[in-house]
Amino acid sequence: MLTLGIETSCDETSCSLLEGPDRILSNIVSSSLFKHQAFGGVVPEIASRHCLEQIDFVLGQALEQAGRKREDIDLIAVTEGPGLIGSLLVGVCFAKALSFDLGIPLIGVNHLEAHLEACFITNKGSFEKPRKRKPDKFIGLLVSGGHTSLTAHSKKRVKLLGETVDDAVGEAYDKVAKILGLGYPGGPILDRLAREGNPNAYRFTKPKQNRPYDFSFSGIKTAVLYLVEKEKKKKMNENEWKLFQKNVAASFQFSVVEWLVSKTISATNAQKMTDIAVGGGVSANSHLRTRLKETADAHQMALWLPPLSLTGDNAAMIARQGYRSYQRGKRSSFKLSGNPNLAFI
Ligand code: KG4
Ligand code: ZN
Numbered sequence: 001m002l003t004l005g006i007e008t009s010c011d012e013t014s015c016s017l018l019e020g021p022d023r024i025l026s027n028i029v030s031s032s033l034f035k036h037q038a039f040g041g042v043v044p045e046i047a048s049r050h051c052l053e054q055i056d057f058v059l060g061q062a063l064e065q066a067g068r069k070r071e072d073i074d075l076i077a078v079t080e081g082p083g084l085i086g087s088l089l090v091g092v093c094f095a096k097a098l099s100f101d102l103g104i105p106l107i108g109v110n111h112l113e114a115h116l117e118a119c120f121i122t123n124k125g126s127f128e129k130p131r132k133r134k135p136d137k138f139i140g141l142l143v144s145g146g147h148t149s150l151t152a153h154s155k156k157r158v159k160l161l162g163e164t165v166d167d168a169v170g171e172a173y174d175k176v177a178k179i180l181g182l183g184y185p186g187g188p189i190l191d192r193l194a195r196e197g198n199p200n201a202y203r204f205t206k207p208k209q210n211r212p213y214d215f216s217f218s219g220i221k222t223a224v225l226y227l228v229e230k231e232k233k234k235k236m237n238e239n240e241w242k243l244f245q246k247n248v249a250a251s252f253q254f255s256v257v258e259w260l261v262s263k264t265i266s267a268t269n270a271q272k273m274t275d276i277a278v279g280g281g282v283s284a285n286s287h288l289r290t291r292l293k294e295t296a297d298a299h300q301m302a303l304w305l306p307p308l309s310l311t312g313d314n315a316a317m318i319a320r321q322g323y324r325s326y327q328r329g330k331r332s333s334f335k336l337s338g339n340p341n342l343a344f345i
Contacts, residue, residue, distance in 0.1 A: 001074045001323070002017060002018070002025075002073050002075070003019075003073075003319040004059075004062075004073045004319065005017075005018060005078075005317070006059075006076065006091045006315055006318065007079045007111070007313055007317075007318045008055065008079060008088060009082070009083025009088055009111045009313060010042060010145075011031060011032045011042050011047045011050070011087070012029050012030065012031050013029075013030045013051045013090075014027065014028060014029040014030070014313065014318075015028055015061070016028070016062060016315035016318070016319050017062055017063065017065075017066040017073075017319070018319035018323060021320065022120075022121045024316045025065070025066035025067075025068065026061070027062070027309070027315060027316040028065065029058075029314055029315075030050075030057075030058050032047055035050065037184050040178055041174070042084070044084045044085075044086055044087070048084065048089070048090060051090040052090050055090055055091070055094050062315075070098075070102060073098075073102060074105075075105050075106075075107065076098055076102075076104060076105070076322075077109050077323065077326075078092055078094075078095035078336075079092075079108075079111045079318055080092065080108030080332075080336060080339055081110070081339035082146070082340055083338070084340065089337070089338045092108070096334055096336065099334075100334065106333075106334075106336065107325050107330055107331065109321045109325070110321070111342075112142055112144075112344045113344065114317040114318050115279035115306075116151075116153075116278075116279040117279070117320050117321045117324065118311070118317035119278060119279060119283075119304040119306040120134040120277070120304060120320070121316065135274075135302070137152075137153065137154045137155075137271075138273060138275035138277050138304070139151070139152055139153070139268045139271060139273050139275070139276050140278075141260065141279075141283075142280050142344070143168075143169045143170065143260065143278065143279075143280040143281070143288070144168060144170050144279075144280030144281045144282060145185070145187075145280075146168050146170070146171070148169045148170075148217070149161075149163040149164070150163070152273070158344075161267050162213025162214040162263070163214060164214070164217060165214050165216050166216050166217060169217055169256060169282050170187055170281050171217070172218070172256065173187040173190055173256075173282065174187065176190065176249075176252055179221070179224055179225050180224075180228065180249070187281060187285065188284070190249045191253070193245060193246050194250040194252075194254075195250075197245075197246030197247040197249050197250030198246075198247050198250055198251070199250040199254035200251070200254075201247035203251070204220045204223050204251065204252070205219070207219045207220075207259075212263075213266075215260075215263070220252060220255060228248070253287050254287070257287050257288045258291070261291045261292055264276060264292070265295055265296070265299055265301070268301055274300070274301050275304065276292070276302070276304065277304040278303070278306070279317075281311060281312050281313070283305060283306055283311045284308055284311035292305070
């Protein structure tokens with residue numbers, strides 16, 4: 001069965017052809033990131049226009065790389081939400097037209113569920129004896145630019161254990177990078193810089209939440225802002241400023257990752273589960289990946305991480321989630337529309 005995945009929730013336009021549940025024949029991503037950099041964040045109008053200009057070309061590339069024709073496609077899976085409405089509508093309208101033209105089924109996919117599903121496409125988990133398939137029960141840690149949540153997944157249902165009460169973790173990375181005068185998106189830049197800094201240079205207080213698995217990242221962002229304002233008064237020379245940036249990056253990353261890891265492990269223990277699945281743009285973070293692996297190993301838990309090629313927004317994860325929903329009997333009608341606020345659960 002050949003599934004076409006279409007992803008246009010934000011600044012990426014992506015098409016992927018997936019054979020069966022996990023053979024990725026192609027996964028083309030056209031990003032408009034370079035067009036937003038001057039603005040320090042995504043400009044919705046520019047993002048949707050890019051999607052509109054690129055979608056047909058990206059589909060052509062995906063078909064060519066897979067060596068398939070439009071007529072070979074059996075199912076179309078498209079991101080329904082959450083995301084930017086203009087970008088979402090481009091993908092959904094395109095998918096509906098194609099589904100009508102080819103006379104094949106259409107499925108709307110939740111972008112957040114798809115991010116977690118990405119780690120089950122080609123992966124076998126981190127256990128010494130690799131598992132052959134997706135576990136029936138697992139804890140999901142979603143870390144992206146717009147969302148941070150912990151969920152418990154079983155065959156019958158998904159339960160929200162906690163989420164961020166303010167900024168998402170990716171958003172915090174982007175804002176801290178901006179405060180430090182670094183580029184956009186801040187996540188990969190801070191990740192790189194942190195490797196050269198001292199993680200113990202600055203201490204940030206762990207935020208207290210009413211619900212044990214909720215997160216908060218706006219406090220640490222404000223703490224970095226005050227720190228930078230205070231240190232700037234010291235009139236550092238260029239080398240001192242560079243070292244300061246590295247130390248702040250390393251200390252910020254150290255704290256954030258420890259909070260994410262400790263809550264994930266205690267949620268997994270509390271739910272009596274042994275598998276952890278991670279998804280979203282921040283799952284590319286090198287320190288988060290290392291610490292999760294070390295800690296999961298120490299607790300004899302299996303860690304499912306997406307390959308780096310599938311951490312950011314991509315259509316392969318949409319195709320996979322759509323394929324699984326189709327197997328469970330889900331279908332969407334031509335009433336399908338983009339839903340910017342589509343909830344995870
Ligand atoms: O999942 P994603 O591609 O888009 C959303 O659906 O939000 O996530 C984008 C976020 C951005 O905030 C970006 O800074 C962050 O993921 N990110 C990272 C890294 N790579 C991307 N954050 C930390 N470390 C990274 N290596
Ligand atoms: Zn995403």
